[in-house]
Amino acid sequence: xxxxxxxxxxxxxxxxxxxxxxxxxxxxxxxxxxxxxxxxxxxxxxxxxxxxxxxxxxxxxxxxxxxxxxxxxxxxxxxxx
Amino acid sequence: xxxxxxxxxxxxxxxxxxxxxxxxxxxxxxxxxxxxxxxxxxxxxxxxxxxxxxxxxxxxxxxxxxxxxxxxxxxxxxxxxxxxxxxxxxxxxxxxxxxxxxxxxxxxxxxxxxxxxxxxxxxxxxxxxxxxxxxxxxxxxxxxxxxxxxxxxxxxxxxxxxxxxxxxxxxxxxxxxxxxxxxxxxxxxxxxxxxxx
Numbered sequence: 001x002x003x004x005x006x007x008x009x010x011x012x013x014x015x016x017x018x019x020x021x022x023x024x025x026x027x028x029x030x031x032x033x034x035x036x037x038x039x040x041x042x043x044x045x046x047x048x049x050x051x052x053x054x055x056x057x058x059x060x061x062x063x064x065x066x067x068x069x070x071x072x073x074x075x076x077x078x079x080x081x
Numbered sequence: 082x083x084x085x086x087x088x089x090x091x092x093x094x095x096x097x098x099x100x101x102x103x104x105x106x107x108x109x110x111x112x113x114x115x116x117x118x119x120x121x122x123x124x125x126x127x128x129x130x131x132x133x134x135x136x137x138x139x140x141x142x143x144x145x146x147x148x149x150x151x152x153x154x155x156x157x158x159x160x161x162x163x164x165x166x167x168x169x170x171x172x173x174x175x176x177x178x179x180x181x182x183x184x185x186x187x188x189x190x191x192x193x194x195x196x197x198x199x200x201x202x203x204x205x206x207x208x209x210x211x212x213x214x215x216x217x218x219x220x221x222x223x224x225x226x227x228x229x230x231x232x233x234x235x236x237x238x239x240x241x242x243x244x245x246x247x248x249x250x251x252x253x254x255x256x257x258x259x260x261x262x263x264x265x266x267x268x269x270x271x272x273x274x275x276x277x278x
Contacts, residue, residue, distance in 0.1 A: 029199040036240050039201050040267050056103055056274040060202045 003050075003079050007072070010049050011065060014042035024066040050077050096155040099213055102205035102272040106157040106169060113158055114141050117168060120193040129191075129231045131251075152179040159192070159206045167192040169206050171214060174224055186220045205272055207241055208265060215258050223256040241265060 001009075011022040015033040028034050034042075043059055046052070046068065052075040054062075062068050069079050084100040096108035109117065118141045120126055127133045136144075148156055154172040158165050169190040173183035180186070188210055192198045214220045225243065227234045229250050238254055242264030247253035 027199070028201065035236065036201055036204060036268065040271055043271060054274075056272055059271050059274070060103065060200060063200055 003072075003077055006049050007046075007065070007069065007079070010045045011042065011068075014038055014045045022065055024069075025064060027064045028062075046072070050075065052077070096157065097213075099157070099209050101209045101212070102269070103161065103202060104205040104209060105160040106206060106209055107160060109145075109156045109158050109168070111145065113165075114145055116165065117141070117158075120168065120191070123193065125195070126191050126193055129228055129234065131226075131228075152181070153183075155180050157206075157210075159190075161197060161202055161205070164194070166194040166197045167206070169210055171210060181218060183218065184221045185224055186214045186218065186222075187224050187226075188214070189225070201268075201272070203237070204241070204268055207237075208269055208272065211241065211256070211261055211265075215261065221257070223261075225254050225256075227252045227254060240268070 008019050008022045011017070011026070012019045015031075015038045017031070017033050021031075026034070028039060039062075043054060043062070047054060050072060052072070054071070054075075058071045058074075062071055073079065098108065099106040115138070118136050118138065121130075122135050124133075148154060154170060156170040157168065159167040159169055167190065169188065171180060172187045172189070173180050174185040174187045175183065178184065188207070190206055190210075192203050197203060211223065214223060223243075225238060227238065229248075229252050235245075235252060235254070238256075241256065242260035242262075243254040243256045244260065245252055246255050
């Protein structure tokens with residue numbers, strides 16, 4: 001499975017939303033499903049799926065889907081342009 | 082447990098500087114007054130305060146003089162990456178108690194910087210001050226009053242373990258140590274990881 005799809009699935013599962021809702025500009029706290037609890041679940045899911053350990057600055061910065069891709073790229077996770 | 086630097090002596094009640102969960106809480110000083118006044122008068126902040134009246138420079142100076150002498154409360158600037166992003170205070174709830182020996186403490190907080198208002202780091206100052214209140218000051222419970230239309234604040238506090246004790250236009254909430262420990266564990270672990278080298 002491509003990393004883009006893994007990312008979408010991780011967001012969809014963690015936030016309990018349809019995959020179609022996982023757009024690049026989806027942002028923390030702008031939908032009821034993406035609250036602090038879901039954010040913690042999301043971090044755990046992303047770490048599990050991509051086999052990375054995010055540091056706290058990245059956890060704080062991960063405020064959108066686009067930002068998540070940018071952060072994961074720092075951990076050598078590649079996404080198609 | 083927060084790092085505490087108690088060398089600051091500019092305030093009569095000697096508030097400590099607290100560090101943890103990526104943020105710093107430092108006692109407010111005279112240089113902060115105008116910035117605090119502008120934050121507090123901003124409708125995005127004042128809309129959820131009990132009073133929406135604009136605060137003048139003179140009122141702000143008078144308030145600062147009062148809190149410097151008042152041992153029942155402490156006021157802090159919240160800093161993230163050395164940038165001031167909001168303000169926090171704690172007050173002894175019961176008459177006659179100082180903040181040092183308070184059994185019940187009422188925290189108040191706002192994030193003035195919109196960048197961090199909708200961000201997980203908004204929990205950091207609360208985690209830091211609640212640790213301080215329970216573990217350093219030894220208080221028994223925390224209480225707060227939230228306007229009933231401030232759904233974000235209510236939800237935020239419930240995530241920290243606060244429970245509603247009285248409904249109304251003003252909702253009263255309380256937090257005890259056990260509930261706090263149970264609710265904050267994962268949040269604390271995420272916000273206190275060691276930075277990558």
